[in-house]
Amino acid sequence: MIAITVGEPAGIGVELVAQLADRQELDDCVLIGDESFISAHVPQAQQLNIHHVPLARPVTLGRLDVANAGYVLNTIKAATMGCLSGQFSAMVTCPIHKGIINDAGITFSGHTEYLAELTGTRQVVMMLLNQVMRVALVTTHLPLKDVSAQITPELLSTVTTILNQDMQDKFGIAQPHIGVCGLNPHAGEDGHLGNEELEVIIPTLDALREQGLHLSGPIPADTLFTPNKVKQFDAILAMYHDQGLAPLKYAGFGESVNITLGLPVIRTSVDHGTALDIAGQGKADAGSLRAALKLARECISRSVS
Numbered sequence: 001m002i003a004i005t006v007g008e009p010a011g012i013g014v015e016l017v018a019q020l021a022d023r024q025e026l027d028d029c030v031l032i033g034d035e036s037f038i039s040a041h042v043p044q045a046q047q048l049n050i051h052h053v054p055l056a057r058p059v060t061l062g063r064l065d066v067a068n069a070g071y072v073l074n075t076i077k078a079a080t081m082g083c084l085s086g087q088f089s090a091m092v093t094c095p096i097h098k099g100i101i102n103d104a105g106i107t108f109s110g111h112t113e114y115l116a117e118l119t120g121t122r123q124v125v126m127m128l129l130n131q132v133m134r135v136a137l138v139t140t141h142l143p144l145k146d147v148s149a150q151i152t153p154e155l156l157s158t159v160t161t162i163l164n165q166d167m168q169d170k171f172g173i174a175q176p177h178i179g180v181c182g183l184n185p186h187a188g189e190d191g192h193l194g195n196e197e198l199e200v201i202i203p204t205l206d207a208l209r210e211q212g213l214h215l216s217g218p219i220p221a222d223t224l225f226t227p228n229k230v231k232q233f234d235a236i237l238a239m240y241h242d243q244g245l246a247p248l249k250y251a252g253f254g255e256s257v258n259i260t261l262g263l264p265v266i267r268t269s270v271d272h273g274t275a276l277d278i279a280g281q282g283k284a285d286a287g288s289l290r291a292a293l294k295l296a297r298e299c300i301s302r303s304v305s
């Protein structure tokens with residue numbers, strides 16, 4: 001069974017689930033969330049598997065409530081523990097609101113980092129993918145001013161190695177060709193526009209090439225994300241969140257999938273947020289959740305074959 005966390009209750013998660021339930025696309029799934037809340041919003045709830053996690057307070061769609069922040073984390077915990085114990089074969093997460101969890105006094109930056117903590121994994125890698133490209137990130141949810149200091153040889157080496165390994169294990173690509181972005185404009189222009197390429201990125205990539213990884217770069221990001229270049233790579237490694245995710249979402253927002261690499265469990269997610277502005281209005285598109293479920297099923301098949 002695949003665990004689906006319903007996500008931030010005030011957001012669009014529950015109506016995305018209802019759309020898939022309506023088309024009987026959840027037969028191999030267990031919804032993780034409050035049973036009464038799900039029943040109120042999913043007409044087919046009687047026919048679904050639900051793992052009950054209680055809300056703290058009733059929900060008004062579109063309106064965040066700090067009292068339910070703990071509930072959101074409890075759903076993620078339940079799915080993760082079920083995956084670790086073998087009860088679930090994968091987890092798919094609906095969007096959560098990072099701000100409200102922090103407002104509740106819990107330091108939180110995203111599912112990706114929380115899943116690393118819950119599973120005791122030292123390093124994980126966020127990757128999003130669609131029909132056009134796969135983009136993994138060296139750094140994830142942190143202020144832009146802290147990015148440069150985070151990109152150490154150790155981090156870059158570990159992230160690239162995890163990406164290379166999971167391209168083999170989860171995507172069946174024997175020798176993935178990875179295009180690596182520079183950090184600075186023009187990949188630093190030989191040190192005239194920043195030194196991170198010369199001091200960290202180039203030596204680290206050279207060392208990894210010696211270990212047999214097929215890497216190109218650092219390539220200026222504005223060149224690497226041109227249509228012809230993108231086609232040359234099995235995956236692109238971006239140095240920070242918006243460097244990689246802005247072009248990815250431009251190419252396929254609403255049909256892309258987020259996958260956490262390097263975890264001991266299979267976890268995929270949607271490419272969008274809680275969309276509070278349209279919650280409960282029947283406007284939400286379930287394309288990304290559908291794609292996330294499809295990828296989770298493919299990863300399960302590959303892991304058992």
Ligand SMILES: NC(=O)c1ccc[n+]([C@@H]2O[C@H](COP(=O)([O-])OP(=O)(O)OC[C@H]3O[C@@H](n4cnc5c(N)ncnc54)[C@H](O)[C@@H]3O)[C@@H](O)[C@H]2O)c1
Nearest residue numbers: 094095096097098099269270272273274275278283284285
């Ligand atoms: N997987 C996740 O948990 C995840 C992913 C991205 C953002 N977030 C969080 O979501 C919150 C809100 O973020 P945001 O406002 O920047 O982004 P958002 O994706 O929630 O909304 C951006 C715009 O896209 C629209 N939109 C989003 N999903 C849609 C869908 N499925 N169908 C139709 N329209 C859709 C929204 O209505 C809005 O206009 C933040 O707290 C952010 O951290 C969570």
Ligand SMILES: N[C@H](C(=O)O)[C@H](O)COP(=O)(O)O
Nearest residue numbers: 110111112113258269271272
């Ligand atoms: N960085 C993701 C995005 O922009 O789509 C998103 O915030 C989700 O991250 P987690 O899966 O870590 O919650």
